[in-house]
Amino acid sequence: MSGYSKRQLQNLNDFPHLKAWFDRMHSRPAVIAAYGKGKPWTSRPAVTEEGKKLLFGQTALA
16 A cells, blocks of 8 residues: 555555556556655654644733
8 A cells, every 4th residue: 555545544455446546556666766855844744743732822911
């Protein structure tokens, strides 16, 4: 299961044609290189603890 399908809570085995497409795309050199360049951003959390405080810690009085 790819990272995308895990995040979307989907099982690609339920969609054999889509799974085959993902497998073909993930084997392409340009896609492999692009994933490598994006790794520093995709391996960190989307929202930090500081970000959570800013987003969810505010009140109407703040």
